[in-house]
Every structure is written in C-alpha cells, then in structure tokens.
Amino acid sequence: MSIITLKNFYQFHKTFENSGIIVAYKGTMSQKGLIEIGSVLRTNLQANDVILRVIKKIFAVFVEEAQNIMKYSADKKKNRDGTETGEGMITIFKKDDHFYIVSGNVIKNSDVEPLENRLDSIASQTKDELRQLAKGKKFNTEKLTGTESAGIGFIEMAIKADKPLEWFFEPTDHQHSFFSLSIAIKYSQES
Amino acid sequence: MEHISREATGDEPAVDFNPETGQLQLTGESYPEYPGIFYTPLIKWAEQFITTKPEKIELFIHLRYFNTSSSKCLIDLLEILEEYAETGGHVTVFWHYDQGDVDALEAGKDLDEDIQLHFVFEEVK
Numbered sequence: 001m002s003i004i005t006l007k008n009f010y011q012f013h014k015t016f017e018n019s020g021i022i023v024a025y026k027g028t029m030s031q032k033g034l035i036e037i038g039s040v041l042r043t044n045l046q047a048n049d050v051i052l053r054v055i056k057k058i059f060a061v062f063v064e065e066a067q068n069i070m071k072y073s074a075d076k077k078k079n080r081d082g083t084e085t086g087e088g089m090i091t092i093f094k095k096d097d098h099f100y101i102v103s104g105n106v107i108k109n110s111d112v113e114p115l116e117n118r119l120d121s122i123a124s125q126t127k128d129e130l131r132q133l134a135k136g137k138k139f140n141t142e143k144l145t146g147t148e149s150a151g152i153g154f155i156e157m158a159i160k161a162d163k164p165l166e167w168f169f170e171p172t173d174h175q176h177s178f179f180s181l182s183i184a185i186k187y188s189q190e191s
Numbered sequence: 192m193e194h195i196s197r198e199a200t201g202d203e204p205a206v207d208f209n210p211e212t213g214q215l216q217l218t219g220e221s222y223p224e225y226p227g228i229f230y231t232p233l234i235k236w237a238e239q240f241i242t243t244k245p246e247k248i249e250l251f252i253h254l255r256y257f258n259t260s261s262s263k264c265l266i267d268l269l270e271i272l273e274e275y276a277e278t279g280g281h282v283t284v285f286w287h288y289d290q291g292d293v294d295a296l297e298a299g300k301d302l303d304e305d306i307q308l309h310f311v312f313e314e315v316k
Contacts, residue, residue, distance in 0.1 A: 031224040035201040056256060056294065063222050063258050070224065131301075138263050139305060156259045 020094040022048070028077045028085040029069040038062060041092060050099075053189050057160050058092065058099055061183045064153040065090055065103035073105035074176060097187045098162065104180040112169050112177050118151055119167055122158050130159050162186040192240060195233070203229050204254060208236055210243070216251040221265075222258035230264035237268055241275040248272060248280065253287035253315065255295065262298075269306045276308055284310045 004012055016024065023041045027033075038059060045055045073086025088105030107115065122130065134155045158165050163184035170178040192210035199205035204219035215237070223229050240248070250272060257265065269284070276282040284306075286299035296312060303310040 031202065039201075053292075053294065056292075060256060060258070067222075067224065067258070067260075134259075135301070135305065138259075138266055152259045152263075 022092045024091040026089040028087050029066050030085045034066045054185060057185045058101060061101045061157050061160055064157050065101060068153060069103060069105045074108050075106040098184040100182050100184050102182045104178055106176050107179045109175055109177055119165060122154055123165055127159055130155050157183050195236060210240060213245045213248045218253045220256045221254055221261040226261045226264045234268050234271060237271045248282045251285045273307050282308055284308050286310055286312050287315050290314050290316050
C-alpha cells in the first residue's frame with residue numbers, strides 16, 4: 001500500500017532533503033535513461049559547486065552501477081522492441097564529507113554467494129593490488145563472461161572509492177534477494 | 192579505404208579516422224551499453240588500414256571519461272597499432288587531457304605502461 005498522500009507529500013520531500021539526496025531513481029534502467037539521469041546528476045553537482053574531479057568520480061561510479069542494474073538485475077522488463085532492461089534503484093546523496101552512490105537490484109539467491117565472495121575478495125585487497133588486477137583482466141584477450149565483466153566494474157569502483165565498499169543482501173522471497181551496494185566518494189579531493 | 196567521420200553522441204565519442212593522413216581521432220566520452228558494437232568496426236578498420244602500410248599512424252585520444260568496458264575496447268584498438276609498430280610501422284599515440292585532469296592523464300599513463308607504443312601526453316585547455 002502506498003504511503004504517499006498529497007497531505008504527506010511535503011514530509012516525503014523533507015525526508016529526501018534531510019537525507020541529502022541529490023538524485024534518486026527507481027525504475028527500469030535503460031542506456032537512454034542512464035544518459036539523461038547522468039546529465040541531471042552532473043548538472044546538480046555543478047550547481048552545488050562540487051569540484052570537477054569529484055563530479056567525474058561520482059559520474060563514473062554511477063555509470064558502472066547503472067549498467068550493472070541494466071545487465072544483471074534479475075527483475076527484467078520487456079521493452080517494446082523485444083530487448084530487456086533491468087529494474088533497480090540508484091540514489092546519490094551527501095552525508096557529512098562524503099557522497100554515496102548506492103544502487104540496489106534484485107538478484108537470484110544462487111548468485112548471492114559468488115557475488116559475496118567476489119566482493120569480499122575485492123574488499124581484502126589494497127588499491128595497488130586492485131589496479132594490477134583490473135589491468136590483468138582488461139589485457140586478457142579472452143572474451144569475458146557476464147559476471148566477470150561486472151567484476152571489473154566492481155574493481156574499478158573500489159579503486160575510485162574513498163571508503164571500503166559496503167554491501168548488503170536482503171532476502172525478498174525463496175528465490176531472490178535485494179542486493180545493495182554503496183560507494184563513497186570524498187567531497188574534497190587533492191588534485 | 193573509407194574515411195570514418197562520426198559526431199559524438201551522448202555516450203559515444205566523435206570519430207575521425209582518415210586513411211589519407213593516417214590521423215585517427217577519438218574525442219569525447221565513451222560509455223555505451225555495448226561498447227563492442229561501437230568499437231568493433233573501428234578495430235576492423237584499423238586492422239585493414241595497417242595492411243596498406245601507411246607511412247605513419249597518429250592516434251589522437253581525448254576522452255574525458257570512458258567506462259570499464261570501453262577501456263577494454265581501447266586496448267584492443269591499441270594492440271592492433273602495436274602490431275604494426277612491431278613490424279616497423281611508425282605509430283604515435285597523442286593522449287590529450289583537459290587541463291588539470293590528473294585522472295585522465297593517469298588512465299593514459301596506465302595504458303602506456305602496458306602497450307609498446309610511443310605515447311605523447313598533452314594537456315589541452
């Protein structure tokens with residue numbers, strides 16, 4: 001049941017505002033949508049006097065997260081042209097001296113453990129190790145399978161992140177879980 | 192050979208691959224959903240171009256942002272040119288980056304480390 005009414009819509013707006021939300025999106029993520037939302041995100045960050053280097057980092061993380069939703073969300077919607085797009089959610093908000101780019105989408109329970117292992121392994125490595133790992137994967141001439149190419153995306157996000165990656169799996173039914181991933185980017189960066 | 196000239200779109204860089212001058216340019220941002228669809232024709236073009244034994248090849252890259260999967264395609268393109276350089280071809284990569292964009296510079300340096308090609312780094316205003 002919807003909790004949104006006209007009377008509490010101001011409250012709803014306040015909740016967003018108090019959470020430091022810059023952009024929040026829930027729905028199907030298409031490449032077209034990504035370009036548009038990305039553009040809104042950049043405009044909003046510029047309007048908030050965020051320095052270009054930080055905007056670029058946030059944008060890069062946003063693109064990787066949005067493309068992961070498009071490709072790997074287990075909740076797919078059929079488009080008119082027969083292609084499929086993933087459903088999910090992305091929120092970019094500012095809290096204290098960091099921006100957080102948080103994405104969420106449904107995955108199959110059978111994918112939880114491999115994903116958790118991959119993220120654990122990324123989290124246990126230093127940035128230098130991650131840089132070498134990303135290089136090795138990119139120079140590998142073999143075609144990467146789906147989850148592996150997402151793997152590089154996670155590594156690249158971890159390299160850009162200013163805090164360790166954080167993630168959470170919330171079981172939604174017997175077969176599915178909601179996977180949330182949070183990447184933090186520091187508000188001020190040395191250039 | 193065809194002269195490829197394309198305008199940039201929201202998620203694809205502008206392309207100008209000129210077989211007459213041997214100057215190949217990629218300018219803008221690159222984060223298509225399926226970079227292979229965008230880059231495969233360019234890589235095929237480069238493969239064919241090196242068989243014509245051009246006097247020199249100059250690749251100008253000025254990408255303000257490219258996503259992870261685009262970087263893999265860029266490496267594929269650079270590796271074709273590397274092959275040509277290995278057989279005595281003259282290849283230079285001009286890596287352009289916006290003034291103060293240390294991350295774009297670093298991305299280019301990263302490629303320079305692993306690709307056996309002559310890289311020239313130029314900060315542009």
